[in-house]
Amino acid sequence: MTYCKAYFTILIMTTRKYKQARIVAIIFLILLITVSVFLKLHLLTVFTILTTILFASLVHSNNKNIIDERQLSIQEKASDFTYSIFAPTLGIGTFILLIPSRSGSAVFSNGEFLFLESLGTIFAYLTLFLIVLYSISYFFLAKKFGGKKDEE
């Protein structure tokens, strides 16, 4: 139960945590730009820069940095929307990448596109991770907000 409480204490978004989350995201993006430049992955660099610009301009903190219920509601809906697009994309992507590589088609049979199979495997693990994460979150949130069958 203590773990449960600690888990939800982490989840409660305060102004400070919101700012910290923003900083962590920006640090990640900057690190990714650095790594991609260093590894000469030009396409990744371009996409990371574009993502950084998009993030910095759209997910800006409001004037007084008040995290109120409307802000939380927006965050909830944004997360829900993101999950509902990201999870199926990964799931479908897994099959699109895994099935052709073993289908024996001329394009894949010479082993040139072996990386697609690896990518498909990574997608599969990510999908599994998302499902596990969602199940655990759902379980704890259902517990937090009550509504047990034997409860009146």
Place this chain on the structure above:
Amino acid sequence: MKNKLKIYRITNDLTQEQLADKVGVSRQTIIAIESNRYLPSITLAFKIANFFKVNIEDIFIYQPEENK
């Protein structure tokens, strides 16, 4: 759900910023509620009603046909 928040705010000679400070939300939230783009939680609705010293249903008017 309709609301008379703007009327109460103007009657009490308050700006959106002042009301937001009093009930502990951002100005954007007050704007969103006044323009019916955001439905406040029961807690916030009570806070607002308590601030104006009126009943919650004096400010927020439930319209059941909206759910159909």
